[in-house]
Amino acid sequence: MTRRTTRALAVTAAAVLMSAAATAVAYAETPQPCDGGYVCLKDGTVFGxxxxxxxxQSQPGAVSATQLVxxxxxxxxxxxKNISCGFYPNGDGTPTQIGFGPWQQVTSDxxxxxxxxxxESYSAAETYSESNSVTVGVSVESxxxxxxxxxVSTSYSYTWGSAQTTTQTYNETVDPGDKAHMAYRYEEQQLTGTLWINYGKTGDSPGQGYGHHYxxxxxxxETSPVKQSDGSVQTEVTLVQSPAQPGECPS
Incomplete structure (x- = not known):
């Protein structure tokens, strides 16, 4: 039994952070996108x-991808204050719709x-979150x-979702000798491109470039939920039921 529903998804506006970040560092050149998904400097240097x-792990001469993010x-x-960074999407910045993500268990058995x-009455906390291909959780509310x-391409910008948790209650029947839990999944989309970073300091310490600026x-x-124009996210909810294992029910 699978039910398709929609859930409201709040949008958090943090344009102030973006403006502050864009003007906080003005000491260095901003790299530009070039062929092959790389970025370039005016002197012809290509990196990526x-x-x-x-x-x-970060080490002299190289920063880990996790630290870069x-x-x-x-x-x-x-x-x-001594770091600037940006993202250049591949193509025109239109997200790729990838359908429903994996089922996630949201209640105990x-x-x-x-x-x-x-x-049984199930109280299910459903979380719509954003993630990226390098780190887990670091992109949420950040x-x-x-x-x-x-x-994101202007014509599609309304679809980019933010992280949020909503709690829903479901009443479900469980057959004798079975155990069951609620699971859900939601529509997702992805945007791929190049993330660049410019370090003002090149020392071997956190927040520094370990020998290089760029x-x-x-x-x-980056993967996000698909937010519809009315502010909702389409989800599927199901009851996962299976026979109890030997010994789980008292004899």
Whole structure:
């Protein structure tokens, strides 16, 4: 049994952060997009690499991809004054609709050990979140999230969703000897491009470039819920039911 519903999705406006981030650092050249998904400087320097080419840990001469994303978040949130960063989407900035994401369990299992059908009330906290291909959770309620909103093609900009949690209650019947939980999934979309970052300091410390000013992650992908023009997100909710395992119900 799968039900399709829509859920309201709040939009958080953080244009002030973007404006502050854009004007906080004016000491260095802003790289421009060039062929192959790379970024270039005026002197012809080309740079950029996929996240898989970066080291797992930052070290002299190279920053980890995870730190690049975290430092960009900090810069866009106004927490790092010596860093600037930006994103150039592939193509015209139109998100790719990828359909419904994976099912997520949102309640604990209810075990029906009685001799008859039981009705259980499930309180399900459904979270619509934004993520990226390098880090988990760092884009939620942060600068990267808003950076993507500003680069989405204007005609599609209303569809870019923000993270939010809503709680719904469902009354479901569970067959005798079964256990069950509620699960849901929602429509998602992706935008891929190049994330670049410019460090004002090149020392080997957090918030610094470990020997270089410029880095770029090619093939950087951000995933968000699809927000409809009326502010809702289309979801599917289902009851996942299976036989109890031996020993789960008292004999």
């Amino acid at each position: 690499a996929p996240a898989s080419d970066y080291p797992a 975290s430092d960009c978040n900090a810069a866009l949130a106004g927490q790092e 209810f075990l029906n050990c009685s001799g008859g059908t039981a009705t 600068g990267i999230e808003d950076l993507f909103k500003t680069t 880095y770029a992650i090619t093939g950087f992908t």
